[in-house]
Amino acid sequence: MAPRAYWKGSLKLSLVSCPVVLYPASTSVEKTRFHMINKETGNRLKQQMIDAETGDIVESDQKGRGYELKKGQYVEIEKEELEAVQIESNHTIEIDSFVPRDEIDKRYYNHPYYIAPDGKAAVDAFAVIRDAMKDEDRVALARIVLTNREHVMAIEPLGKGLLGTTLRYPYELRDEEDFFEDIKNPKITKDMIELAGHILQTKAAHFDPSKFKDEYENALKALVRRKASGKPIKVAEPEEKPDNVINLMDALKASLKGKPATKRRAHAPASRRAPARRTARKAHRSAARHRKAS
Numbered sequence: 001m002a003p004r005a006y007w008k009g010s011l012k013l014s015l016v017s018c019p020v021v022l023y024p025a026s027t028s029v030e031k032t033r034f035h036m037i038n039k040e041t042g043n044r045l046k047q048q049m050i051d052a053e054t055g056d057i058v059e060s061d062q063k064g065r066g067y068e069l070k071k072g073q074y075v076e077i078e079k080e081e082l083e084a085v086q087i088e089s090n091h092t093i094e095i096d097s098f099v100p101r102d103e104i105d106k107r108y109y110n111h112p113y114y115i116a117p118d119g120k121a122a123v124d125a126f127a128v129i130r131d132a133m134k135d136e137d138r139v140a141l142a143r144i145v146l147t148n149r150e151h152v153m154a155i156e157p158l159g160k161g162l163l164g165t166t167l168r169y170p171y172e173l174r175d176e177e178d179f180f181e182d183i184k185n186p187k188i189t190k191d192m193i194e195l196a197g198h199i200l201q202t203k204a205a206h207f208d209p210s211k212f213k214d215e216y217e218n219a220l221k222a223l224v225r226r227k228a229s230g231k232p233i234k235v236a237e238p239e240e241k242p243d244n245v246i247n248l249m250d251a252l253k254a255s256l257k258g259k260p261a262t263k264r265r266a267h268a269p270a271s272r273r274a275p276a277r278r279t280a281r282k283a284h285r286s287a288a289r290h291r292k293a294s
Helices: 078-086 120-136 191-202 215-228 249-256 270-293
Strands: 007-013 018-022 067-070 071-076 092-100 109-117 136-147 148-156 161-167
Touching: 007 120, 007 136, 067 215, 092 148, 109 120, 109 148, 109 270, 120 148, 120 161, 136 161, 191 249
Parallel strands: 007 092
Antiparallel strands: 007 018, 018 109, 067 071, 092 136, 109 161, 136 148, 148 161
16 A cells, blocks of 8 residues: 655646656654653653743743844744745646756755656656656756745656655755865875775675665664563673774785785884883993993
C-alpha cells in the first residue's frame, strides 16, 4: 500500500498540465530514537517553556514569535502578520526552464520527492513530459510552494516516474573559500601521485548503496535489545591513538601491496634527548680524568 501523499497538485509545462502527487523519497522512521525519562520513576519527561529572565513557566497562550534585533532585544511578530507574507500555494509545479544535469552544483540539492501521476487520466500527459525530458537529457527547474515557502525544484526522470529535489538558495550555502583558503599547496612528487592513482584503480567500483552499513545504528539496536533482555553491557576501552610517524611514500607503497605501512619512530624532542647527551658527556669527562690520574 502506497504511503499517503505529502502534496497534491498539477505539473505544468507551458500549456500541458497533469495532476500529480508528491511523496517524500527519504525517511528516518527506522532510525533508533530515544526519549528523555525520569531515571527514578521511568516515566517520560515533558518539556516546558521557561522565561529566560524570570524563570517562570510560560503557558501556550502566552507564547509568541520574536526576531532578535540585537542581544536580548526582540521585535514581536504576530501570527496574523506572519500569515500576511506567507505565499499561498496554487498547487502547481510550474516548470520554468531545462538545464544540463552537470551544471547543477550538488551542494544545492536538498530534499528529494517522488512525483507520480494522480489518477489514470493523468498518465498520458505525465508520460509525455517524462519521456521528453529523457530524450533531451536535461533537468527541469520548477517552482513549488511547500509549507508556505516557495522552493526551486529540480525534476528529472526516474524509472516510470519523476524525481523532484528541492534546491537550496544561494544564501543558504557557505563560501568554500572560508574553509579552504588556508590549505597549503605542498610539493608532491609525481611518483606519489602515480602510486595514489594505482591505489584508486584497485578500489574502483560501482555505486551500490545496498553495501552501505550504518554501524552505529546497528550497535544502538543491539544495545537496546541487550539492555531490554537484562544482559550486562560491557563498555569497550577506548583505543589508543598511535603517535608514530608514518612516511607518506612508504604508506602509499604499502597500501598498493595491501600491507600495513611500517611505522617510523618519531625523533625524541630536544628536551628528552638533552639528559642523554649530558650523561654521555659526563661519562666522557670521568674517563678522561681517570686516564690523566693514571
